[in-house]
Amino acid sequence: MYYIGIDLGTSAVKLLLVREDGGIENTVSKAYPVEYPHPGWSQQDPRVWWDAVRAGVRELIAGRDAALVRGIGCGGQMHGLVVLDADDAVIRPCILWNDGRTEAEVAYLNEEIGRDRISSLTGNIAFAGFTAPKLLWMRAHEPGEFARIAKIMLPKDYLSYQLTGVHATDFSDASGTLLLDVEHRRWSTEMLDICGVSEKQMPALLDGADAIGTVDPNVARQLGLPPGVTVAAGAGDNAAAAVGCGAVASGSCNISLGTSGTVFIPSDSFRVDAQNALHSFDYIEGRFHLMGCILSAASCSGWFLGDILRSEDFDAQERPVDPSRVSSDLPYFLPYLMGERSPHNDTSARGAFIGLRADTPRSDMVRAVREGVAFAIRDCVDVARAEGIEIRRSTLCGGGARSALMRQILASVLDIDLDLLQTEQGPGYGAAALAMVACKDQRDVQTCARDIARIKETVSPDPELTGAYEQRYRIWRQLYPALRPIYREMGESHEG
Template sequence: MLYIGIDLGTSAVKLLLMDQEGTVQNVVSKEYPLEFPHPGWSQQNPEDWRRAVLEGVPELLKGFDAGQVAGIGAGGQMHGLVVLDEHDRVIRPAILWNDGRTAREVDYLNQTVGKDKLSAWTANIAFAGFTAPKVLWMREHEPENFARIKKVMLPKDYINYILTGVHCTDYSDASGMLLLDVEHKRWSKEMLDLCGLTEDQMPKLFESYEAVGALKPDVAAQLGLSPEVKVCAGAGDNAAAAVGTGTVGDGACNISLGTSGTIFISSGKFGVDPNNALHAFAHADGHYHLMGCMLSAASCNKWLMEDVFQTKDYGAEQAPITPDKLGNNHVFFLPYLMGERSPINDTNARGTFVGMTMDTSRSDLTQAMLEGVAFAIRDSLEVARSLGLDIRRSKLCGGGAKSPLWRTILANVLGLELELPVSEQGPGMGGAMLAMVACGACSSVEEVCAKLVQVAQTVTPDPELTARYEARYQQFKQIYPALKGIFPALL
C-alpha cells in the first residue's frame, strides 16, 4: 500500500508518496506567497494552501497506481489562526506562527491574567506566535470579522477539512494554541471564556494517529483517489518531524534546522518547565514533549546568503570556513530576525552582528550566523538540562542539516552526538507514518518508527573543539542581556 504525507510549510507545501517499507517513491513541492502587510506581521491566504494541495496530489501520483493509496497524513506549520464563517469560508488571511503583531495581547495575558494561571490552565505561557493572542488581537482590531467566526482552526486542519469536511485538530497542534488544557487533553474553558470563544467554535480533538474521516467523494474524484482513503488527524510540524525521525518514547531528542529551529524532547509523562521557557505540548505518539523553538534558524542563512550577499551558492560561501577557524571567530550573531520565542520570549529582540573589525570578512559573517543559530538552540538545551534531563544524543533534521559544516558546528556547540536519519523528509514523512497507523498497517506510532526509521550518519563532537565553543558560548550568553534594553527603542 501507499501513503501520502503532507508537509504544509510556511513557503511551500511538500507532498510525498511513501510505501509501507518507508521508501519515498515521489516528492512534489508547490510554493505559495507569504504576506508582510506591516513590519513584524506575517500572514497567508489559506486558499493558496488548498490550491497547492489539490493541484499537487495528482502530480504526485503520476506514474503510480492511485488505487494503492490507503491513507493521508499531514504535518503543518503550527499556531496559525484560520477562521471560518458559518458557510465554512475563510474570513481573513491566516495570521502565522512568526507574526509579531500581538505584543500587547501577550503582555496582557502574561502580566495581567498572569503566567501562573496560564500555566495552570494550558501548561504554557503566552508567546506572540501562539493562537490565543491572535484571537484577542482580532477581537480588538477586527470586531466585525471576529463576530463572524464559526470555527477556529489551524493551518493543516484546514487542509484536513478540505479533504474530509470534518472540523478537526490533533492534540500536538492544539497544544500550541494556548487554548488547550494540555495535561488533560481538552479545551480550556478558562481560556475560551477569556478569548470570547465557545467550545462549539473549536474543532474536534483527536490523537494524531487517529482517522478523522475519509475523502469527500468530489475531492477524491479531483485527486484521482478512492473515497475510501483515510485521512488521519496528523500533527504540528515539529511533532510530525519527530515521528519522521523516530523521536518517540521517553527521553528521545530531535533538533530541527528549518525556517524556525526547534529542540524537541519526548516524554512518557506530562511535565512543565517551572519557568515556562520551554513549551509543554502533547506529542503525536499519544504522550507528551518539551520543546524550545527559535523563530529564525535556516531562515537566517537564507537571509544572509540571498538578501544580503545576493547569492544562492551556499556551499561556496561556507567553503572558506576551514576547521581551524571553528571556535575562533571574533564575530557573534544574535539570530533574532523575527524577535524570539524560546527561551527569552522577546518580540522586540533583533538580529545583531557584534564584534566586527576592519579585518572582518564575508566568511566571518557567515560563520557567525551559523554559530549564532547553534548558540541559540543551546540556550533551550540548557533549560532542559537544568530540569535534570540527561541528553547526550539527538536526531537532526531540516534543510540546515544538509550542511556538513553546520552539522559540525552544532554538534560541538551542543556537545551532542547528532544522528541523521536515512530518509529526511521532515513533517511529511511523519504524516505518512501516522497515516499508516490510522490505516492499521502498524499498531502504534512507536511500532512504525521502529520499523521504518534508520540512521544514515552520526556526527560526533570533538572534545577540543567543544571546549573552544564552550568558551565562545559563555561570551554569547552575555550579549542579549546587554542589548535587551536597547531593542525596544529601535522599533
C-alpha cells in the first residue's frame, strides 16, 4: 500500500509516496514564490499551493499502481491566515508565519488585553507570526475584505479542503492561531470575540490522525487517484516532523533546522513556562508539547553562503572551518534576519556580525553563522531546562542538519546526543504516518512512529568543545540585550 505525505513549505511543497513499511517510493518537489510587498512582510497566494500539489501528485504516482494509494496526510507551515468568502474563493494572499506587519496588534493583545489574560485563554501570548494578530491587522487595514470572510483556515488545511471539500484543522496547527483554548481543545469564544470573528467561521477541530473524509471523486479523477482515498487531518509542520522522527512520547525531543528552527518537546500534560517564552500547544492523541521557535535557522546559511557569498557549494565553504578552534575572540552572529520569536518575541530584532577584524577570514564568518543558530536554539532549550525539563538527547531533522559542522556545533553547544534518522523527510513523512493511522492500518501514532523512525547515526558532544562553547555562549547572550534599544530606534526611524 502507498500513503502520500504532503509537506507544504514556505518556498516549495514536497510530496512523498511512502510504502506501508515506511520506505520512500518516490519524492517530488514543486517550488513557488514568496511575495514581499513591504519590508518585513511575506505572503503567498494559496491557489499557487494547490496548483503545485495537483501537478506534484500526478508526477508522484506516474508509472506506479495508483490503486495502491490508501491515504493522504498534510503537514505544513503554521500560523498563515487563509481567508475564504462565502463561495470558498480566496479573498487575499495568505499572510505567512514569518510576516512581521502585526507589531501594533501584538502590542494591543499583550499590553492592553494583557499577557496574563491572553495566556489564561490560550496558554500563549501574542507573537507577530500568530494568526489572531493578523486578523486584527486585516480588520484595521482591509475592512472590506475582512467583512467578506466566511471561513478562516490554515495553509495545510486549505489543501485538505481542496481534496475533500471539508473545512477542518487539527489541534496542533490550531494551537498556533492564538484562537484556541489549548488546554481544553476548543476554540476560545473570548479570543474570537476580541478578533471580531465567530466560531462558525472557524474550521472543525480534529486530532491529527483522524480522517477528515475521502478525496472528492472529481478531484481524484483529476489527480489520477483511486476512489475512496482517506485524508487525515494532518498536523502543523513541527508536529508532523516530530511524528516522522519518532518524537511522540513524553520525555522525547525533536530539533528541526529548516527555514526556521524549532525545539519540540512532547508532554502528557499541559504546561506553560513562567515567561511564556515557549509555545504551549496541543499535539496528537491527547498529548501536548512545548515548542521554541527561532525564525531564521538554515535560512541564515542560505542567506550568507548563497546570497552574499554567491556559492552553491555550501560544503566547500565549510571545509576550511576548523571545528576544534573555539575561542571567545572569534566573531559572533545574531541570526535574527526576520526578527525573532522565541524567546525574545521581537519583530524589530535584526541579524548582526559582532567582533569582525581586518584579518577575519571568511571561514570564521561561516562558523559564526552556524554558531549563532545553535546559540539561538540553546536559548529555547535553556527556557525548558529552567522549568525542570531534562533534555539529554534529541532527534534532529531539517535541511540545516545536513551540515556535519552544524551537527557537531549544535551537539556541543547543547551538550546532548543528537540522533539522525535513516529516513529523514520532515513533515511530509510524519503526515504520511498520520495517514496510515487514519486509514486504520496502524494502531496508533506512537506505534507507527516507532515502526518507521529508525536511527542511523548519533552525534555526541565533544567535552572540550562544550566547555569552550559555554564561554562563547555567555558572551553571545549579552549581545541581543545590548542591541535591543538600537533595533527599536532603527524600527522607529524606518516607520518615520
